[in-house]
Amino acid sequence: MSFEASDRVSTPVLEVAYETVGPVDGPPVVLLHGFPYDVRAFDDVAPLLAERGHRVLAPYLRGFGATHFHENVPEGDAPRSGQQAALAQDLLDFLDALGIGSAVLAGYDWGGRAACIVAALSPERASGLVTAGGYNVQDIARAMEPVDPEVERSYWYQYYFSTERGRRGLEANRDALCELLWRTWSPDWRGASSSFPASAPSLHNPDFVDVVIHSYRHRYGLVEGHLRYQELEDRIAAQPAITVPTIVLEAGNDGVGGATSAEDRHHFRGRYELRNLPGVGHNIPQEAPDAFARAVLDLLPPG
Secondary structure, three states, X not given: OOOOEEEXXXXXXXXXXXXXXXXXXXXXXXXXXXXXXXXHHHXXXXXXXXXXXXXXXXXXXXXXXXXXXXXXXXXXXXXXXXXXXXXXXXXXXXXXXXXXXXXXXXXXXXXXXXXXXXXXXXXXXXXXXXXXXXXXXXXXXXXOOOOOHHHHHXXXXXXXXXXXXXXXXXXXXXXXXHHHHHHHHOXXXXXXXXXXXXXXXXXXXXXXXXXXXXXXXXOOOOOOOOHHHHHHHHHHOOOOOEOOOEEEEEXXXXXXXXXXXXXXXXXXXXXXEEEEEOOOOOOHHHHOHHHHHHHHHOOOOOO
């Protein structure tokens, strides 16, 4: 069994659902999924860490799974924001709620973004960082700068979500659309279509569409962020360096484009290692669980 228990913890804005395995007194590691995935991405990673004596926790991000906004918090105080500062603050709040002072943070896509931001701005909370694709922090000030057309083509869904048609498409066709992203982002992973149904229920969270649409519109400066996260967003805008020990996993066949890890090496100022994974697509922990777990273990103290 990958995870032994499911639980929830209350933070200032959310009731965060998470899955866990391993001894409660073991060195903690937090596994952070991305869009449009969920904690099932870590089903084969978690036991490899737990059997080495580590406490493994995998929260569902806002808008996913059973994580939900507090009903007694007014909408104005808890908007369905998907901006990067909100994801980072959720991670900090999750650690605080569980009394975890510091943990190895390991994530990809949205989860990797949250992990990178916390590692950069609150390094005392990250004893190590595993990030898929390198420095996942958005540079919103430069978001309108065009990139290579081949890369732009892979971002079609982001431009789609910038329109009302895209919002309605995600609402009406979320399973078909997200399964398409799974397949095209991991073109060599034969298990993409067969694995998707296990994660699909998490995409039917009532806040999923609002959070996703805000995330993709905010990163292009098309909508405002929320005042709750503005101070943190301002600090992120400085593109802070990451000083904690870091292992970067580079997918060799990622179907969604972007800067390579080599191009953002200057953002890392501490211990750093880049590991290339030939043939692996965007969903690294589910496609290459042994490599993902090995990276985490190489940053953890012996259990």
